[in-house]
């Protein structure tokens with residue numbers, strides 16, 4: 739495994755970095771290695787332990803004189819933020835966000851009967867962002883055309899709203915990404931912390 743899970747100082751997972759960077763951060767005393775029992779190790783401690791470790795899931799770096807176990811998880815000593823991001827404006831995210839409903843008539847439709855609508859039309863300077871984008875059925879879309887809802891005499895049954903920000907580490911919710919067991923509890927940790935913050 740070449741990647742290392744990075745925790746902030748409250749042990750919340752915030753990113754993935756290469757093992758080279760991880761070891762460098764620990765060496766520079768900006769991060770500690772974290773084991774599955776939440777114990778932390780400075781570079782010196784980790785270096786000593788590495789000499790007597792026989793197995794390490796992430797492997798070792800060898801030099802002629804010594805070896806260093808590649809950590810799976812490190813914790814930054816001075817960084818306490820959590821990074822969030824807004825879900826991307828993909829067709830799928832937009833449809834899911836509005837529950838496959840037309841925001842003008844409120845009806846539920848299959849994907850092929852839905853469109854993405856710029857409330858203030860793009861041709862008139864409407865932006866492509868969560869505040870100006872809704873889903874609409876084909877019928878409502880035709881009725882609205884290149885007008886604003888007001889001009890078309892239409893009302894938004896479902897007004898546009900922004901989705902909740904997600905943790906930047908959204909990969910943790912992607913079932914296709916295999917998560918090493920050593921990461922799991924920290925990822926569960928972010929899950930709980932996010933619930934509390936949102």
Ligand SMILES: [Zn+2]
Pocket residue numbers: 840841842843844845874875876877878879
């Ligand atoms: Zn409609």
